[in-house]
Amino acid sequence: MSRVYNFSAGPSCLPEEVLKECAAEMMDYNGSGQSVMEMSHRSKYFEPIIEDAENMVRKLMNVPENYKVLFLQGGGSTQFAMVAENLGIKNKKAAYIETGVWAKKAAQEAQRLGVQVDVIASSKDKNYSYIPKVEKIEGDYDYAYICFNNTIMGTHYEYIPDTGNIPLVADISSCVLSEPLDVSKFGLLFAGAQKNLAPSGVTLVIIREDLIPEVENCLPGTPVMLSYKTHADNGSMYNTPPCYTIYVLGKVLHWIEKNGGAEGMAKRNKEKADYLYDFLDSSDFYRATAEKGSRSLMNVPFLTKYSTGNTDEQSAAKEKEINSKFVKEAEQAGFINLKGHRLVGGMRASIYNAMSLEGVKALVEFMKKFAEENK
Numbered sequence: 001m002s003r004v005y006n007f008s009a010g011p012s013c014l015p016e017e018v019l020k021e022c023a024a025e026m027m028d029y030n031g032s033g034q035s036v037m038e039m040s041h042r043s044k045y046f047e048p049i050i051e052d053a054e055n056m057v058r059k060l061m062n063v064p065e066n067y068k069v070l071f072l073q074g075g076g077s078t079q080f081a082m083v084a085e086n087l088g089i090k091n092k093k094a095a096y097i098e099t100g101v102w103a104k105k106a107a108q109e110a111q112r113l114g115v116q117v118d119v120i121a122s123s124k125d126k127n128y129s130y131i132p133k134v135e136k137i138e139g140d141y142d143y144a145y146i147c148f149n150n151t152i153m154g155t156h157y158e159y160i161p162d163t164g165n166i167p168l169v170a171d172i173s174s175c176v177l178s179e180p181l182d183v184s185k186f187g188l189l190f191a192g193a194q195k196n197l198a199p200s201g202v203t204l205v206i207i208r209e210d211l212i213p214e215v216e217n218c219l220p221g222t223p224v225m226l227s228y229k230t231h232a233d234n235g236s237m238y239n240t241p242p243c244y245t246i247y248v249l250g251k252v253l254h255w256i257e258k259n260g261g262a263e264g265m266a267k268r269n270k271e272k273a274d275y276l277y278d279f280l281d282s283s284d285f286y287r288a289t290a291e292k293g294s295r296s297l298m299n300v301p302f303l304t305k306y307s308t309g310n311t312d313e314q315s316a317a318k319e320k321e322i323n324s325k326f327v328k329e330a331e332q333a334g335f336i337n338l339k340g341h342r343l344v345g346g347m348r349a350s351i352y353n354a355m356s357l358e359g360v361k362a363l364v365e366f367m368k369k370f371a372e373e374n375k
Ligand SMILES: *Cc1c(COP(=O)(O)O)cnc(C)c1O
Pocket: 010, 074, 075, 076, 077, 078, 102, 147, 149, 150, 151, 171, 172, 173, 174, 192, 193, 195
């Protein structure tokens, strides 16, 4: 068996221990004679699985008592609508900080649903390569919205904006449990699982109870399935939940606990990210695109310096050529999914919790060799 180093932005690599456990339990989970894929979500076998997953989220993220933990479907993207429909109901007005594609999509969705969106800060001026500093958010907003880690741009908040009484909503899809986070500072947190928690198919939502409206008080036309109340009242089992994904998520959470919890992940992630950024910053062949002070621990976009500073067509073409050569040769060497997002270009290494320091070191060795051969 040979495994690759997978630097995908999502779905992404999972801890091998977890994959092995899943394989071992595939034909007969816990003496049930079935796999978790096949069993009723109302069975005595599955109920402890979802309970354990919730308890582990509460434990590892230190979730206060007055917050609900929900397991929903529809990915991070469905939350863009759910947030607006459930929270944008009083003044129908919300503040958004625009830090890239995901924040922008969330703002557009709210606007489409009739919420007045004020973009109170943006880093568009420098192609979203930094996080704007917004110390305080004030106004008659129903909520304020941020994307805490910008998967495509490779930027990350190093502070939490002070919103006073305005509930703060954060998309933490690509940084959940990568480091400790004070849940009590937020009204709502959500994360699509396929970056740092599980295979795709489940979205973790953590919401302060007093922010959950009755279905009738959501924006007009809100479907029952898009009301947080529906899922909160039914323990995330109003309809069939993504059972197998929740099962794997539980296993990943136990793996995180075994490896030191959120603090352990932060230590491991800083070590990996520092190793890669230090190399990029000292290289005369590559450079990181995200500004210092805003850099993500999870997603590291980088360019080759081949044509930096030259904007003429010929050198742009040359850079494109060298980038695709990099991606191709990396793949042949067992480092996959390094092609950058088209909005940033170049390359991107996503180094989520499950990626080892060993994997990052091996990548840097490959990068050194490639630079040497293509100077
Ligand atoms: C991937 C991602 C999303 C979209 O998630 P889906 O589950 O594909 O809808 C939203 N926000 C962030 C920050 C992401 O990284």
